[in-house]
Amino acid sequence: MALTGPVFEAYRGANMTVADSVLPDMLHLIDPHWYKYPPMNPLWHAILGFVIGVLGVISFCGNGMVLYIFGTTKALRSPSNLLVMNLALSDFLMMIVMSPPMVINCLYETWVFGPLMCELYAMAGSLFGCGDIWTMVFIAMDRYNVIVKGLAGKPLTTSTALLRIVFVWTFATVWTVAPLFGWNRYVPEGNMTSCGTDYLNREWFSASYLVVYGIFVYFIPLFSICFAYYFILSAVFVHEKAMREQAKKMNVASLRSEDKAQSTECKLAKVALVTISLWCMAWTPYLIINFSGIFMSADISPLTTIWCSLFAKASTVYNPIVYGISHPKYRAALYARFPALVCGGTDDDSSACASQGSTSTEAEKPEKA
Numbered sequence: 151m152a153l154t155g156p157v158f159e160a161y162r163g164a165n166m167t168v169a170d171s172v173l174p175d176m177l178h179l180i181d182p183h184w185y186k187y188p189p190m191n192p193l194w195h196a197i198l199g200f201v202i203g204v205l206g207v208i209s210f211c212g213n214g215m216v217l218y219i220f221g222t223t224k225a226l227r228s229p230s231n232l233l234v235m236n237l238a239l240s241d242f243l244m245m246i247v248m249s250p251p252m253v254i255n256c257l258y259e260t261w262v263f264g265p266l267m268c269e270l271y272a273m274a275g276s277l278f279g280c281g282d283i284w285t286m287v288f289i290a291m292d293r294y295n296v297i298v299k300g301l302a303g304k305p306l307t308t309s310t311a312l313l314r315i316v317f318v319w320t321f322a323t324v325w326t327v328a329p330l331f332g333w334n335r336y337v338p339e340g341n342m343t344s345c346g347t348d349y350l351n352r353e354w355f356s357a358s359y360l361v362v363y364g365i366f367v368y369f370i371p372l373f374s375i376c377f378a379y380y381f382i383l384s385a386v387f388v389h390e391k392a393m394r395e396q397a398k399k400m401n402v403a404s405l406r407s408e409d410k411a412q413s414t415e416c417k418l419a420k421v422a423l424v425t426i427s428l429w430c431m432a433w434t435p436y437l438i439i440n441f442s443g444i445f446m447s448a449d450i451s452p453l454t455t456i457w458c459s460l461f462a463k464a465s466t467v468y469n470p471i472v473y474g475i476s477h478p479k480y481r482a483a484l485y486a487r488f489p490a491l492v493c494g495g496t497d498d499d500s501s502a503c504a505s506q507g508s509t510s511t512e513a514e515k516p517e518k519a
Contacts, residue, residue, distance in 0.1 A: 168452050171260040172342055179265060179337040181350040187452050190341050192259065198343065198456060199256030205464055206249025212470025213242035215484070223483040229311040230292050236315045237285040241466035244278035247271070248344075248463060255343035272336035272345040273326050279433070279462065280322035280367050286429060287371045288314045294378035298385045325363055334359035340455035349443035350450075357444040368437050375426050383423070425472050432465035 169177075169184040216238040220226045251271055255261050261268055295303040329335050329347065334356045337348045349360055435458040443450055 168341060172338065173260065173262065173264070176261060176265060176268065176338060179268065179335075180342075181337065181348070183350045183450070184342070184452065189259070190452060194453060195256045195259050195341065195343070198341070198460065199253045202249050202256070202460060202463065203253045205460075205467055206245045206253070209241055209245035209249070209466040209470075212467060213238040213245075215488075216470045216480070217242065219480060219483050219487065226479060226483060229306040229308045230289075230296075232308065232311040232315065233285055233289045233292065236318065237282060237289065237469055240278045240281040240285060241469060244274065244282075245463065245466050247274040247278075252344055260342045261338050261345065268338060268345040269330070269336045272347065273330075275346060275462075277322050277326040280325055281318050282465065283367055283371045283429070283433070284318045284321060285315075286426060287374050288318070290375045290378040290382075290426065294382055298381045325367060328359060340459065341452040344456065344459055346459065347440065349440040352444055360440050360444055364437060364441065368433065372430065379423050379426065425469060428468040428472075429465055432461050432468070436462045 166189055167185045168187045168189050169180045171189060172180055217235060220231055220235050220238070248271065251263060251267070255263075263271075292306055295306065334351070335348045336345055338344070339346045339349075347360060347363075348356060351357065439450060439455055439458045
């Protein structure tokens with residue numbers, strides 16, 4: 151039951167801790183670290199429950215719409231967009247699985263579903279989080295192949311895209327099940343309303359999982375994405391400079407209309423770069439919490455931990471928002487199906503946008519429902 155008012159003050163005054171509200175069958179999973187913190191104010195539980203509930207609804211609607219539009223619009227069916235759909239699917243499933251349990255736990259102010267569901271909940275976070283990250287890596291690599299290599303690059307085929315998606319889920323599954331075999335473990339964390347990896351155990355074998363996981367699921371993807379977008383932006387800047395110089399020689403204001411395909415790729419590169427930046431802001435706080443737990447005697451409070459976890463889950467709402475606002479082809483298709491959802495109609499250049507595939511070809515109009 152939620153504690154409020156005088157009851158809550160009495161609860162705090164009895165030297166209770168945030169971990170004392172945990173059900174008996176969960177006590178063996180609680181790290182001693184959490185016993186030094188008093189119970190959180192019920193207002194924080196209410197705020198956290200409300201926020202994760204709102205994020206869940208936005209993610210469900212946004213990613214569900216991306217899957218529907220990309221899956222039913224012929225002009226958006228390309229090998230490259232299979233990666234986009236995989237990203238939306240991962241985001242969609244993450245919040246479907248993780249938002250409702252946390253809302254309920256925030257209502258009861260502790261984890262109420264038992265040890266098995268705690269493990270499954272944490273596994274879902276690891277699986278879909280890893281899937282998100284590596285799907286974004288392959289999207290960035292595809293953009294690199296299109297923009298930087300150009301005609302010299304090998305176009306992405308449907309079979310290659312599917313192989314990459316299979317790799318993403320296989321790779322994510324391996325990391326997800328490792329704690330079930332003793333390499334680290336899944337435990338309640340923070341205010342005890344969610345579960346994650348055990349980043350407070352400093353034994354080398356347990357801590358090594360988080361170090362290696364961080365390398366393969368954060369640092370390598372981050373460096374790969376930075377590498378891709380460094381050269382993407384370099385290519386864009388070189389192209390734009392050449393365009394300006396050519397326009398100056400011809401005494402015209404711009405040559406943009408003569409190079410719509412490259413213009414489209416530049417816009418898509420900017421969209422993807424914003425998406426990656428938002429992803430970094432979402433996952434870096436949780437990485438810092440994990441590494442602080444295994445490397446430093448940091449004062450990791452329950453409130454700090456749970457908000458960092460919430461930031462990571464919030465990454466699931468970014469992609470549909472970015473695509474809905476900035477992707478001309480998607481925007482045009484959305485307007486054709488649901489005009490009320492697109493403020494201000496569609497961009498004039500939407501018909502010039504080639505499919506977001508690996509080869510920029512003559513654009514097709516999105517088919518109507």
